[in-house]
Amino acid sequence: MRFIYHHPVPDFYQTENPNCPKNFISDDFLKEFSDIAIASQFAGLSYSRLSDEFRTEWNIDWDNIIILKYFMSDDILKMEPSKEKCRLEDAEFQEFGQKTFALADILRQNGFRADLINPLDDRVSLRAIAMQSNDAVITRSNMCMFREGLNLGLFMIQTSIENLPFKMKNDMLWVRDYCSTCGVCIDRCPENAFDGDGKFIRKACTAHRHGCSQCILFCPFYKRGYDKVKKRYDRMVKK
Ligand code: SF4
Ligand code: SF4
Known part of the structure; x- marks a missing residue:
């Protein structure tokens, strides 16, 4: 499911992919690349290694994915659903899309294959790819949440780099249990x-058509942050 008011991000590549792309990245260069992404206002990076089953299911041949997460602006989220809100959300999306092309160029210039995954391509689900990172969870309100927050937009780069720091185990699945005890999003919708x-x-939700974000604004993960809710959950399950 995607925001239907988003427009395609024009192609901003400045560099071609290398003919013989490298497969391994040094720790130093990966750190440098992450630092550049954070300096470009991305909230954080995650990495998905797509399994053979996943690639067969979605009919794709990518395997290594860099996920770039950006915070959707609080000021925009707090606006009432409107055409103007959708326009501003799309402007933010375009800005980070452009930055993602620049990051892909940096990888290309350093010998790696790097291609932006079109976030508006309905043939593949970015959320499904995000879940392959073992670094995200789908909340009851159907948001794809990473530790950085609930209000994240995503861009993704598929790359030749094989040795990204992939997570093997998802330690966020407790969120599903927490959601089953909460239900604030249901009450506020x-x-x-x-x-x-x-x-x-899905078909009743107006987030993707009109920009509703009520369930984000009232969610404990948005109001208190992941770590505080986790502490609260840990206290709850100890009782
Ligand atoms: S409001 Fe509560 S139930 Fe809904 S997504 Fe947030 S934590 Fe989960
Ligand atoms: S309609 Fe609004 S509050 Fe309800 S689920 Fe969709 S985004 Fe959340």
């Missing part, structure tokens, strides 16, 4: 986009 069992009803 103006569109009743949850069924009687608290399951998200």
Whole structure:
């Protein structure tokens, strides 16, 4: 599911992919690359190694993915759903898309294959790729949440680099249990986009059409942050 008010990000590549791309990145250069991404206002990076089953299921031949996460602006999120809000969200999306092309260029200039995955391509789900990182979880309100926060936009680069620091185990799955005890998003949803069992009803949600973000704004993960909610959860399960 994607924000239908987003427009395609024009191609900003300045550099061609290398003919014989390198497969291994040094720790120093990966750190330098991450530092450049953070200096470009990205919130953080994650990495997905796509399994053979995943690639077969989605009919793709990429395997190594760099996920670049950016915070959707608080000021925009707090606006009422409107055309102007959608326009501003798209402007933010375009800005970070442009920055992602620049980061892909840095990888190309250093000998790696690097291609932006088109976030508007409906043939593959960025959320499904994100879950392959073992660094994210889908909340009850159907948001793809990483530790950095709930209000994240994503861009992804598929690359020849084989030795990215892939996580082998997802330690965020407790969030599903926490969500089952919470339900604030259900109570706050103006569109009743949850069924009687608290399951998200995609077609009733207006986030992707009109920019609703009520469930983000009232979610404990947005209001308190991941670590504080985790501490609260740990206290809850100890009782
Ligand atoms: S409001 Fe509560 S139930 Fe909904 S996503 Fe956030 S933590 Fe989960
Ligand atoms: S309609 Fe709004 S509050 Fe309801 S689930 Fe969608 S984004 Fe969240």
